[in-house]
Amino acid sequence: MKRRATLALMLMLMLMLAGCAAPKTVAPDAKPATQEAPTQFEIPEKRATFSSDALVREFESETPKQYLIGPGDKITVIVAGRPELSGQHTVGPDGNITLPFAGTVSILDTNRDQAADIIKHALSTYYLSIYVTVRIDEYTSNRVVVLGRVEHPGVVHFENNPTLVEVLARAGGFPILRPEQVLTRCAVLRGDKILWLDLKRLLNGDLSLNIPLKRNDTVYIPDAYDTSVYVLGEVNKPGVYRLTPKMSFLDALGQAGGPSIRADTGQIRIIRPSQGLNQQVALDDVLAPDRTLNVALEEGDVVYVPRSGIATVGFWLSQINPFTLLLSIQAVAANVGN
Structure with a gap:
């Protein structure tokens, strides 16, 4: 009776250990031999990098304080006492407008006062003692392109020089509306220069990164899976x-x-x-x-x-051939019988 109880206890113990086996057949803590990577392969750089504070200040200093007239803007030229010279104009792609008598005049990248002085100088050949003012009716040229993981990518128009937060808000970057969209960094492309900004710092209250943007800047939000x-x-x-x-x-x-x-x-x-x-x-x-x-x-x-160590023991037991396990049980039973 005692031998039967011992045999039953041993069989139960072996079955319990076998039950700890992991469902996967990958050896635990296996350490395969490592080889040096071939020279033709490159290790990808996964760490995010950001531009220096000096470059941030440089981008910020390049933004004009006043609005500059650009292609597509609609302006009204007012010449006091001269209604035949006054009227609305659309700035052409080359930055020019056409005035009566004076012909083609370039006012590209000028503010209101500078544009008025240029027009006055062009008309002074034909008229004496004139007073000219310029009014901007539609700010068409002041645009920023937003690309990447935002709700509304594309061209965004502004009446003034927008800040980065204003651009992201207009493009649907705040709040986070899409599961794959996480604002952690962004790039501002200006001409041949690129500025990488840490949006986590900005969202946590560092307003020094909320830089003003210029006309034709491009803001890019990279894929969140990066x-x-x-x-x-x-x-x-x-x-x-x-x-x-x-x-x-x-x-x-x-x-x-x-x-x-x-x-x-x-x-x-x-x-x-x-x-x-x-x-x-x-x-x-x-x-x-x-x-x-x-x-x-x-x-x-x-x-x-x-x-864990117990799961490791269970794994090795799971690798034992069922027939080998059966023979082991028979051997134990024979020893108990003797």
């Missing part, structure tokens, strides 16, 4: 997740469904390849709570949850 973190290992939903402003370790772990039942929550790794950092975190310490461990994540960070 800003990602990776949650791998023993979690319920491993994969790539969007990096949101002020995203923390627990935020990323929660989006991945939390640790699985096979996870070793005492040895979770937070890896930052861009800085060569590798920090071990115990989930119980984070939940204690120790706020210093719930660190803010950056673009390209990797959260890795390893497999």
Whole structure:
């Protein structure tokens, strides 16, 4: 009777250990041999880079303080006491308008007062002691092109020199309306120059980045999938997740469904390849709570949850051939019988 009880206990123990087997057949903690990458392959640079504060100030200083007349603008020229010289004009693509008697006059990139002086000088050959004023009726040329992950990409018109926040608001960048749209950075293209701005700083109150824009500037919001973190290992939903402003370790772990039942929550790794950092975190310490461990994540960070030792034993048992397992049970039974 005692031998039967011992046999039953051993069989039950082996079946329980086999039940711990993981459903996947990938060997745990396997360390394949590494080889140096061929020279024809390049390692992609995933870290976001931003322009210097000096370049931000340079872009800001280039914005004119007054509105400058451009192609497509509709203006009215008023010559006091001379209705035959007064009238509305549309500025041509070359920046010119046509005046009675004086002919073609260029007023491209001039403000109201400068345009009035140019027109007065052109008419002074034919008229003495005239007084000229210029009124802008339609601000057609003052436009900014917005591209990328916004609700309304395209050309946006303004009556003055808009700021970056005004452009994003008009294009549907605020609030965040689309799941794949996360405002973390943007580029401002001006001529042959490009300015990369950290929108997380701007959204957190750094108004020094809310620069005024010029006519024909292009604002580009990159795809949100360019800003990602990776949650791998023993979690319920491993994969790539969007990096949101002020995203923390627990935020990323929660989006991945939390640790699985096979996870070793005492040895979770937070890896930052861009800085060569590798920090071990115990989930119980984070939940204690120790706020210093719930660190803010950056673009390209990797959260890795390893497999626990018990799940590892279960894996190896799952690799045993069923016939071998049966023979092992018979051998145990024979030994108990003897």
